[in-house]
Amino acid sequence: MKGIFRARLEQFGPSMSVLFFALAVASCQLKQKEVFNIDDQLDYCAAQAERTIALTPDDGKSIPRNIAPNSTKWRFVEYQDWTSGFWPGVLWYVYEHTQEPEWKARAQQFSEYLRPLSVSPANDHDLGFQVHNSFGHGYRLTGNEDYKKVVLMTSDTLETLYNPNVGTILSWPRPVPNMEWPQHNTIMDNMINLEMLFWAAKNGDNKGLYDLAVSHADKTMANHFRDDYTSYHVVVYDTLTGEKIKGVTHQGYSDESMWARGQAWAIYGYTMVYRETGDEKYLDFAQKVTNVYLDRLPEDMITYWDFNAPNIPDEPRDASAAAVVASALIELAGHTKDPELSRRYITSAQAMLEELSTAAYQSRERNSAFLLHSTGHKPNRSEIDYSIIYADYYYIEALLRLKAYYNNEEAITSVLALNESES
Structure with missing residues (x-):
């Protein structure tokens, strides 16, 4: 097929051939840019988890918790640690x-x-x-x-x-x-x-x-x-x-500030309570605690560790909060009765996952976790800009939920690419 295509281009001469090839390459790049492949990200998670398995002692007690910035070594905890289930x-x-x-x-x-x-x-x-x-x-x-x-x-x-x-x-x-x-x-x-x-x-x-x-x-x-x-x-x-x-x-900046992961737990929690009870007051409340979070996000959709931190944009991000919220938003989009609100929730969730899946946030060759740039307890000077296991947990959960939301489609139209083309 490539030979036939090349032969037809040669009928138009070398300059036109170059132009056609350039257009073909540009078209392929555009198509790639406009697609978010969920299975690619899930395969990435599996590959990273395989690397972590190789680094984890087989001693019946070592459970990965975090990796410090610029390190490849996991800190391991035992079953009593609050993160042991992730x-x-x-x-x-x-x-x-x-x-x-x-x-x-x-x-x-x-x-x-x-x-x-x-x-x-x-x-x-x-x-x-x-x-x-x-x-x-x-x-x-x-x-x-x-x-x-x-x-x-x-x-x-x-x-x-x-x-x-x-x-x-x-x-x-x-x-x-x-x-x-x-x-x-x-x-x-x-x-x-x-x-x-x-x-x-x-x-x-x-x-x-x-x-x-x-x-x-x-x-x-x-x-x-x-x-x-x-x-x-x-x-x-x-x-x-x-x-x-x-x-x-x-764990926030001040008693009256909006600590990002705390608000994320609220979004996730009340969405779940609505699912389990069917009581509309929880759906209404989940939407209210969600909207204030979404309204105050930075342009790339990944929150800083606290929305009221004094030195934004020079404050640490919290990929873990973004992953928790992305997962919750996918479920909330399926519960919400208002089509416009549902659309906002699912496109916001997808945009968060797309951003988390870029080289800026995926660990890739830097360590064997899934994600970089989470913040655990900044006031306590603990786990600042770390890879943290619960960020990875909610990231893979959100990817699986997004795939299910789109009826197991492996690849879907990229929200970020659409936003770029509209700007």
Whole structure:
């Protein structure tokens, strides 16, 4: 075919031949630019995960958490760390994409590291992050009844942190700076752990977990948000009376600032609560906390670590918040009744994923994580501009959700290319 095309071009002489070739190349480049290939990004995740497997000690306890800037070495944690469920969750998602049995075996191996959490006293609220993301995905993808039992037992353990006087789950059952221990503290991140409780209420005998999750969502809605729908990271309550003592933004720039990942947890959390309850008030609220986030994003759609940080644009980004929000937006787009709003959510999610999939944010040859430029706890000078495992988890989750949203299309029209052509 190439020979026939070249012969026909030669009929027009060398100058026209050069022009035709130039136009052909330009056309191919335009087509490539206008397509976002989801499977290419998922294959990239699988390849990076393969590199991480090779770097991870096979000692029954080492779980990847982060990589420092300009490094290739993972910092490993054990199962008690709040991030321990994200790596097995990544492996389950890679298995879901590839359907290759070796990924299933790896996901099972690292999930097993977390089994003690189901039979240990609750040390903090993060059991959903840890066990729902590991054994929960394992049950979803394999139907292994033993995995189901682990998730149900862990949900009962998480229930022990619920304070009926307050109506929420205690996040940190120990002294934490500025939390006025032994008063009751609840952090926005805890919204994500409600998903495990909703699941357990539907799939186990403890139906009261549903009401517990709803109470937590309602109390958080009433006390964690300012009039403009931006969120506090933590609310401290009186343990005995349940009265709100104060709102603080523990990991943000200031108590009154919009910490990016905290707002991301709110977007993701209330979208999920609407899915699990069908109550329209949660859909309305999810849209309100989402819109204030989208309205204040920079042009490239990737948030700085805090929307009120004083030195923007010379502040660290947080790819993890962008990945969380992208994943949530894809689900929210499917729930939203307003077509214009739904379109805004899905195009925003895709734009975030496209930007995260560029050389500016993908780790590629620089290390074996998926993404660069996440910020963990800047006020504590911790994990600033790092590769962090939960960014990778929500990135691959969002890619899988986007593919499902477009009915398993591998490649879709590029939102970023369309925006560039319109400007």
